[in-house]
Amino acid sequence: MKNNRPPRQDSNTDVRAKKHLGQHFLTDENIARKIADTLDYSGYEKTLEIGPGMGVLTKYLLEKDTEVHVIEIDSESVEYLESHYLHLRGRIHEKDFLKHDLGSIFREEQFAVIGNFPYNISTQIVFKVLQMRDQIPEFSGMFQKEVAKRICEKEGSKAYGILSVLVQAFYEAEYLFTVPPTVFNPPPKVDSGVLRLKRKENYSLPCNEKLFFTVVKTSFNQRRKTLRNSxxxxxxxxxxxxxxxxxxxxxxxxxQQFIELTQKIEPYAVSNK
Incomplete structure (x- = not known):
């Protein structure tokens, strides 16, 4: 069942963006709506928004057929959301996404993740999503453009790296659109990019997954060298x-070739334990 749209926000009570939290509040309603539309909202009943700020994206998520939860570390933003988004009562979690045990919110349920992510922790957010891939079938949001492009990049590119391989092993990654700095307050110094990840139907790897992560990370730690040396x-x-x-x-x-490489290494890695 769709939630009623919350009352329009009072611009006189805006939350101050905090530099140490990497906050750049989205101000463009059309882009917020486009981001909310990037998820399918099928195959799961709940959606988690990371870093909602003043709720410009949240209001459009509340129109979707999903139970919206938000996680926010900034107490000033939490206070704002509690007073302006009454439909979220009991589903505003004043926590650090990177440190909080999401199992306490979602237990073993499937849920999507979405947000306008702080640049300074965006790659860490992706790594945590990968750790919880069994529960997260869909993920979308806004990153620094360079990072979003890197996640979706294919082999053969200088931008291709650890995140590209690890994400694409489990998810279909798609770069959707670019967002200019002018639609943020304060405006960042670079363009932003919105991407979508959809978990593959068969996302279980035919190799030791822990070793796969190790092989990929170790390989790219010295990316200019051949694998024989790295x-x-x-x-x-x-x-x-x-x-x-x-x-x-x-x-x-x-x-796929990294999976094959891991399969070749696996017998020797096991024997060396």
């Missing part, structure tokens, strides 16, 4: 490192 710390036998795949650089491998 993976030396894994203490692999010389005969394995002669395999042709080890002559590649990490940005040349798609996520």
């Amino acid at each position: 993976l030396k710390s894994l203490n692999l036998p010389d005969n394995l490192r002669e395999d042709t795949i080890f002559g590649s650089r990490p940005e040349q491998l798609g996520f």
Whole structure:
């Protein structure tokens, strides 16, 4: 059942953006509506918005057929939301998204994640979503454009990296649109980009997933070197490192090839434990 739209906000009680929290409040209603429309709202009943601020995106989420929860670390924003968004009563969580156990909110339920993410923690947000991928079928939101592009980038590009591989192994990643600095208060110094992640139907990898993360991260830690050199710390036998795949650089491998690489390494990683 759709919620009623909350009353219009009083501009005289605006929350002050705080630099140490990386806050840039979105002021464009059309863009807020477009972001809210990026999710399908199917296959789950609840949606979590990270860092709602004064609720410019929240108001459009409340029009969707989903139970909206918001998580906000800024007490001033929380106070504002509690007084302006009565429909959210009991679903405003004054917590740090990165540190809070989301299981206490959603238990084992499926839920989507959305937001206008602070630039300074946006990649950490993605890593936490990956950790909780069993519960998060959809994810969308606004990042620094460079970061959003990197997440969606394919192999062969200089921008392609750890986040690109790890995200694309479990989710279909799509860059949606660019947002200029002028629609924020205060305006950031760079463009922003909105992306959408949809979890794959079969997102269980045919390899040791913990080792997969290790192989990807270790490979890109020295991205200019071939895998033969960048993976030396894994203490692999010389005969394995002669395999042709080890002559590649990490940005040349798609996520499927990283899965194959992990499968080759796995017997030796297990025996070295």
